[in-house]
Amino acid sequence: MKKPFVTREQLEAIAAQYPTPFHIYDEAGIRENARRLKAAFAWNPGYREYFAVKATPTPAILKILKEEGCGCDCSSKTELLMSERCGITGEHIMFSSNDTPDEEFRLAAKLGAIINLDDLTLVDALEKAVGSIPEKICCRFNPGGMFTLGETREGFQVMDNPGDAKYGMTRSQIAEAFRRLSAMGAREFGIHSFLASNTLSNEYYPALARILFQLAADLKAETGVHISFINLSGGVGIPYRPEQPANDIAVIGEGVRKAYEEILVPAGMGDVALYTELGRFMLAPYGHLVTRAIHEKHIYKEYIGVDACACNLMRPAMYGSYHHITVMGKEDAPCDHKYDVVGGLCENNDKFAIDRMLPKIDMGDLLVIHDAGAHGHSMGYNYNGKLRSAELLLRQDGSVELIRRAETVEDYFAPLVW
Structure with missing residues (x-):
């Protein structure tokens, strides 16, 4: 209950x-949850949570999370400005937008945010808007089709349809984007993806991680770029109904660690930082x-x-x-x-x-x-x-x-x- x-x-x-x-919000609960998340990924030295500002765009909340080591995931000019006013700038901001106006790219670049490109056409749009390509850049991947975990150990199915989502690049497009961005001056690359919403399964993040880790290893071999971080985005859910099982973030972190050691470490990519962008899990x-x-x-x-x-x-x-x-x-x-x-x-x-x-x-x-x-x-x-x-x-x-x-x-x- x-x-x-x-x-x-x-x-x-x-x-x-x-x-x-x-x-009304519970400060003690928010802080305890942020610390549990941080502990679950403490095995990854570069780990950082970028709280999804869209979920709760309230300065007092953002400041609490900042004190707990979190950054901000922003998707608009106003969210960028709110983060700046809360003292959150530079690489503590991940700017993930779509259909992005030039002025928002310029503001994100001015704040030193990590810019996450949603579409191949935005490579040229970003250079035109800002005048250059940042040395650290991210691209959003959409694998298409249906994503499913089938029957999980928790006893239910996780399913979503990335193929119907307006977000992200295809496999061939993200490879082309990396090559072009590298030629235009980018030196550090990141991969971002979101496959399912509000999942109640400890297996979702590890499954997503395996997809992105293998993609990272393949893209490094194909393009020769240095992939320095992978952003697992959001999707870790909460039990809205009393009878539903809650996710165990410690188990989730351990599942991601296992995938990391099985895929990235043998590929010579054991220095890749992991990021998350949790909103619902952090605050709901x-x-x-x-x-x-x-x-x-x-x-x-x-x-x-x-x-x-x-x-x-x-x-x-x-x-x-x-x-x-x-x-x-x-x-x-x-x-x-x-x-x-x-x-x-x-x-x-x-x-x-x-x-x-x-x-x-x-x-x-x-x-x-x-x-x-x-x-x-x-x-x-x-x-x-x-x-x-x-x-x-x-x-x-x-x-x-x-x-x-x-x-x-x-x-x-x-x-x-x-």
Whole structure:
């Protein structure tokens, strides 16, 4: 059973100062998880995590992760500027974008970021935009087809379709890109790839690593370039449902180490650094969306209306995603009531839960919606004139800090021309 990292009493005190809905993050949990990840890959001296800023673009979070040794994975001008303002620059930024405007290449180069090229045509585009090719460069690989692990030891299948993804280069294109970039002045090369999303398997990263390690060895032999790093990107998931097994990052790191020693070391590439770009794994379990029950409706189904909506967490509406819900103060009560938990948008998909068995919910009850720490607040929007909620940080000493204030009506009106 999923347990909130705050108590009902804490939340009532917090809500008295910061009205619901709000997102709250657990500093202690974030730091402990970052340290577990670092320990899992400590066998690789050059290892670095580049946190996916898109998951939780909040300066207080980025600064915590910086203190834990993480860099930033950025995909836009604004994310680059946010990283810079947090004191994260140079090779602590990985700039992975697609359909990239020239000005964003120029900013990434100015900050000294490692630029990850998504397409062969961007080789010339980068040189034209910046004036030269950086000495350290990365290219994104897409193997095409279907990626599958089949039946894993965890008892389920991992499958995704890279062939339908808009990202990355083909096998022949990445070889051509390396040759051209080398001729244009690049001296250190990296390979990046992402094959599956939110995998719940300790075997995904090692399987991806074997693909990329073999590719690196082959490309070195074909092109003669020096491949200094391999970026495994993201894809390590979290168990949104209570019955799902959690990934064991120590087991994952050991699986990658085994592949490294079997493929890269014999190829004379035992100095290759490994990078990761985890967002969901790093933050999702350590963020709650806290909302209050404000309405109940009894028609063909039983509805509980809350003061949050899909503008605060759009994954359930957009993907039909499951997010666990705890009714605070009723953690041990029987789940003997079936509800749809809904927001107030003029859209029928504005539902946090459908036919969910929960304890009896009374008006005024606080609900914690779990695993909202990544791709939660960051995907918020203003449909129906809804205002984006505050973000709070539960510090390790138990204090609570406002790290993003709630939007006001004046914020909503500010860009408008009347």
